[in-house]
Amino acid sequence: MNEPEMWYKAPPRPTLIPLPPVRATKPQVELTVDGQTVRVPEGATLLDACMERGIDTPTVCFHPNYTPVNVCRVCVVELEGARTLVPSCSRLAEPGMVVKTDSPRVKTSRKMVLEFLASSVDLSTAPELLARCQEYGARPERYGPPAPPATDRDSRAAGHHHEPAGNEAQRVAQPVKIDNGLYIRDYSKCVLCYKCVQACGDEAQNTFAIAVAGRGFDARISTENAVSLPDSACVYCGNCIGVCPTGALMFKSEHTLRAQGTWDETRQKQTDTICGYCGVGCTLTLHVQDNTIVKVTSPADQDITRGNLCVKGRFGHESIQNRGDEPELPA
């Protein structure tokens, strides 16, 4: 067989290192945040401007990789000349804007939002949100004792909402959904940040198995016609779990260990490695407790996965764990 000469010889190196086309640099926008001048590139948001100044801004529904959905209203700031507070995650910076992030109005608004969330949602596995509640002095207990959990949230239709009695705090509580072996859905812990819907939709997975159903306080994340996951379009990539900020979506392994009281993050070690399946090269962060993989995530700030994995990468490690005898623990 005739093999061309280049088969034996490495091609010459390019004279220049290949680079993507140079993009025009964006003009800078100058604005004032808390009395100080900030410059950000055109197209940046007020949240970017706050970060540029090192101002710690609470967010719930914001995800750096996704288009802002503007639903939580925790990141609001005061914009001079605007009638209402504006969501910093989506409002674009404009020249000459004057923004305040620590006015009483901003603080009260953030506190109210956090209070409403904490009074209606179980935040026990959302330490960051609980810390924000404390920071802003939220007192969810002032809305009264918690109302009993509902069993009919999945079937509530718009316009059929019953007025609450007013003497107890309405809650989104409902039984945990365990309908498959890989992950659970505990919507008592759901703050409706929409990130799971975005992850399942066109921001990442493009499977569209879930959406927000219902209106007002009855709004909830649902599969089509509220069918179980095995009957839905779900492909078990678990990218919704990866972005859930409250633990409403959780590996079944984590849920089980928590129920047994043996989940212990202080005994867990996280190690980044590369998935052993196909040739894409996804970074897996293995969360290991007692020499057992208890959860798999992926870094959101690395370009190959942007935090996303497929069913094999996220869940397909059981056979490694179960081979041979019980794994021997290091001495």
Added chain:
Amino acid sequence: MGGGTNSYQEIEETEVILLWGSNARETHPIFFHHLLKGVHHGARLFAIDPRRTSSVRWADTWLGLDVGTDIVVANAVGREIIAQGWHNQAFIDHATTGFAEYRHSVEPFTLAEAERLSGVPAPAIHQMAKAYAKAKTAIICWTLGITEHHNGVDNVSALINLALLTGHVGRHASGLNPLRGQNNVQGGGDMGALPDRLPGFQHVEVDALRQKFEQAWGTTIPPTRGWNLTQMLEAMGNRQLTALLVLGENPLQSESDRHHTEHLLRSLDFLVVQDLFLTPTAELADVVLPAAAGWCESEGTVTNSERRVQRVRKALEPPGEARDDGEILFDLARALGHDWGEFNAEKVWNELRALSPVHAGMTYDRLEKEHGLQWPCFDEAHPGEMFLHSRLWEQPLNGPPVAFQVVAHSPPVENLTTEFPLRLTTGRRLDDYNTGVQTGGFDSPLRRGETIDLCPEDALALGLTDGEWVRVVSPRGAIDAPVRLSNGLRPGLAFMTFHFQDSVNTNILTIDATDPRSGTAEFKACSIRVEKKSL
């Protein structure tokens, strides 16, 4: 050097994507995220596949060709581009040779002739040719639908010809990208696990290159290429090869024509299998060396489909007596009289860096900090190449021009006959992997076991219903499997996977015809018949 020419990021910015013989939605799901970003940004996606897969559903146009007619379609695209004057004459003159021969060779592949041979409507071929040639940037991606044929190398050449014809290579967001099926199949080749290569694609038959390694290793290296897997199987057949060390492979189940493979493995004098699991291949072995899992129980590197070398790290202690592959090989060397010292992954890597120019700049420190580096990376200041072959656009041309490869259509080795009238093709599903050794253990809600997928028309003609167990017969053997009706198949086409071989042994059916150059078997095409089981 062989590897995908572009980075994943570039497919998000390209104008036209040809996804050829690849169901990346299920087999490379996270790459498909990047591809879908491209589609959302306005790229036109053409899917060339016998099956209407879950990837195809995202395409603007589906070219549902008959199995094994890829060259017909590719050559027809090439002919149409030339006939319409859409080819990039300036690039052809500047950077290629053999255009006249190529033009002559594709002349018979008119749109009408291509439609007759491949089943793809002529307007669809015309449309794809126009979109691909006229785009400012365009990327071709392929997987095993191109390579798992008796003429897989020719199939790849046919696609490369299209890139040369239009200048869609060597530029940002334009190129040719084979998606790698295993996490280190790219790295294995890069490290010299090829019959004719030393690490870094350095040809063993080039004296100067071989001598460099001989000097570093203080030993002599056989000066001619070795066998590929197919040749090894042949050599087992004629007793030239009598002892075998198998590392992390399950050939008994992964090779085509299972009965034949089993006979060859059993005829060996000595078989050693080094694996995570006691696979069916390992069960035949004289000695089994239990290994640690490369991706989570040991330190090292792997290389992905965008040529990125990435670190794997130890997160778990391996069970029982399982040990790092490197430690086992070092011990083996010592037992054979060569003391390589203590095994250390970084030390081995640094030795590689000293011998392979394309890896020279990749220190462990940099791999850590920069989340991997793409080869070639010639020194520690080099960022790695985002896309390959930019030299082809330099004025004057830097290095030799690239030759068009004339390729002829050659249908699958096994013809359809009245006795075996159906075409069986094979592939993977989303939640399982190859022979199922690794994925079998997890509780996938998507798993439905092996089936013989048929289109509703064929099932109706045979009087079969969904879920009914049937006998599937090929010239090599017969197995039982349940029928699954699939709207993604056209009449005459059947589909199976390899995932559940302990229950349904698909490779009893497949043919061991292989491409003489790549050694890859024609898993994508054999002939079968489906028999209703008597009640």
